[in-house]
Amino acid sequence: DSTNQNTGWRGGTHAHLEKLIKRKLFWAICSIHTNELPLRHLIKSVDGNTSSGKGFMGPVGSLLSKVNDMEYDPNFMALSSGEDLIELSKDIEKSLSTDQKICYRLVKAVKSGVLPINLQDMKCGTLNHARWLTTGQKLVFLWTRKHGLSGKNLETLEILVKFCLQYYFKLYFDSIRL
Numbered sequence: 001d002s003t004n005q006n007t008g009w010r011g012g013t014h015a016h017l018e019k020l021i022k023r024k025l026f027w028a029i030c031s032i033h034t035n036e037l038p039l040r041h042l043i044k045s046v047d048g049n050t051s052s053g054k055g056f057m058g059p060v061g062s063l064l065s066k067v068n069d070m071e072y073d074p075n076f077m078a079l080s081s082g083e084d085l086i087e088l089s090k091d092i093e094k095s096l097s098t099d100q101k102i103c104y105r106l107v108k109a110v111k112s113g114v115l116p117i118n119l120q121d122m123k124c125g126t127l128n129h130a131r132w133l134t135t136g137q138k139l140v141f142l143w144t145r146k147h148g149l150s151g152k153n154l155e156t157l158e159i160l161v162k163f164c165l166q167y168y169f170k171l172y173f174d175s176i177r178l
Helices: 013-021 031-047 061-069 090-095 098-112 132-143 151-177
Strands: 050-052
Touching: 031 132, 031 151, 061 132, 098 132, 098 151, 132 151
Parallel strands: none
Antiparallel strands: none
16 A cells, blocks of 8 residues: 555655665555545545545535435436547456446446446445545446536536546556556
8 A cells, every 4th residue: 555654754664664674675556546546636626525434525425425316317428538448358357346347337338328227227335435446436327317416516527527437447447457
């Protein structure tokens, strides 16, 4: 993990361990964990702070806990800009967790503007700030729901969903493929 507690050059556990064993350690940063930081900071800057370990206070983020109860919007707008996700091999796709598979299919569907029936009725996992994959999933899923957002709040949702589609999930699935 790349938190300062582990990697701080003076007080991190890596620095203390290097002093203890009197040699340098190899430090590998998990690209999936590092990829979560920009999403977290973007949500905070455009929609507001978190309210706890499981919630958000902004007008968009506060809807994430309610997304499973929202009706599907068959007129949701496709967001096709940016690079497409890489094609995962069947073996890699089979090895994905349920949430990862749903995210992979959901991103492809929102980019195409066609949400298959099995995704229209799906339920997202519990929101938790330790699982940013679920946060990204709920944001993209919210885009396909009758959420009632308009004006600046709708623009905020679009910014967050485009970021998830074009950056967060793109890098996430690029990392898994490696």
